[in-house]
Amino acid sequence: MNSFGSFFLLLLSSFIVLSDGFIPSQSCRKYLPLFQAQANNSNLKMTFTFPDISQLFGGGFPLSNRQKAKAVEKTDCLVIGSGITGSTLGFYLNKNSVDCIVTEAREEVGGNVITRAKDGFLWEEGPNTFQPTPYIMRTAVDMGLKDDLVLADPTLSRFVYWDNGLFALPASLKDIVFNFNLLSWPGKIRAGIGAIGFVFPPPKEEESVRDFVSRHLGTEAFEKLIDPFVSGVYAGDPNKLAMRAALKKVARLETLGGPGLIDGAILRLKERAKQEKELPAPLQAPDLPTYKGGSLGSFKNGLISLPKAAERILGSERLRMGWMLQDIQKGTENGYICTFSLKDGSIRKIDAKTVVTTAPAHKLIEVGGVKDIVPAVEKLRDIYYPPVASVTLAYPKESFRKPLVGFGHLIPRKMKIRTLGTIWSSSLFPERVPEGYEMVLSYIGGAQDVGIRDLSEEEICNQVHEDVSKILLKPGSPGPKVLGCKVWEKAIPQYQKGHLAILKELEDGLESAPGLFLAGNFRTGVAFGDCVQFGYEEAQRIEQYLNKYYQPKNESVEQREEGLVMTA
16 A cells, blocks of 8 residues: 555646837948849849838838838747747747747737736636746746746645545545545555556557546546546546647656556656756756745736746847738748738738747648648647636635635536636735635636537626535625636647647658747647746757758848848
8 A cells, every 4th residue: 555655646746747110220321232232133133121211311101001011021030929938939039149039919928828917816817827847947037037936835735526525635645545535445446456557458549548547547536536637737528638648747657667657657756856967057057946846836927927028028129919920931042931910901021040830720720821831730620629718706705614725626527517627816826815805716618518618708607606606605605706707719729539640740741841840739738837848948949950050140130120121
């Protein structure tokens, strides 16, 4: 039982686990030699660099829409999207002196990160927290957000709701053996036997999350522990999610040690310790904030602080808001010409040596030209995004049966309650609510409850209130203060069976499109930390790519600010 208890703790930790229309220049005389040299070239391609006429005549006047349609800027790297991945990537490209432009279709940065504040409350309507990692800590320090970090108490319990009761997930071996009553003794024994290796061999076909966990730990452990976890993280259907894609770290334990998971878990702990020692120096620097295992984090002003910091540092010259990507075409050399539509109806073009798109799969496949460059992009249509609503409600403290102390609770689908899970936001971050209130954030919908898209926001809030009342509130408690209800029609990409095959086909297709990088969360991972790490590492890969294939580097930002390239 001791070996099972140690494994169980490990397993649980693994699971919880542009311009504005002007042509800038310095002087007309500076450009005359360039104009003449290009005009007299025997291989004339009608490409000219024009002076800033507005400056010559002592005033500024905007380009006409026709002129805007012909304006082509040049940059080393174009990043599409200002979510967590795009903001992190753009920030580090700029920090590493790579000439870059980040574009965002919306009028605000952040992508799916939406932080709201009203009447003394602060809440999230997309991602809600992160698990601290060296990459997040490094990024926070580099962006000037070190003092804005807030970390919740790592000792707060996570709960699972089952048969009218809340069961805290175990925090120690003693808790597993004597205090963890969610699993029956037969259920504990079945999970322990499977954990030490008494399992059927894996099937030849790809396994779902349900099949893998049931084979190793039994049906009861799946239904009471892993099913609610999958619902909380992916809002997914464990019968369809692929184990090797959705929970690849846990799936790897079988092949790392096997046939049970304990041997693999022990080897993985040793492997991870070695990897942590081999992290690059900046990720082990003494200026990084420290944190305890199991912590959850955010920033004083919410998760939006990270993309907002990137926006402030990049400035309007490098981060363009309201730029909708319409088309990607291969350039005359090795780069790509990207066409954007702006809110005012004008058209802009950027000629980039490298392009990184962070768009979700269902948006990327609608961009013109991309399927001509990488035909395999068509396979992204097979990636499913279910509807999910995030609902934030506030109640007086006295409405709760017990003091709200903990991370929150997850709800197994077998309980027939529509809400997937509820985060006890005011317990994690007490400073985000006014005195006398508690605040909870619930998620509802997902792959097993797509009917949520047919409900009005009022109906969704009423359903969540009903579920919260059943689990947390005293009978007859007053209705909630509704702070926010955000319905995501296409929320989280589902890593279903066949997902890895789609990504493999996409990888093969990208080999014929050097300099084009796809970084949506359908590929990089859905967690906040996954996105930060990808942006951090991708900036280095892009810099290496540019250094390898482009020498000397593209014109500097200062040179780009002095003129636009106009093509006839």
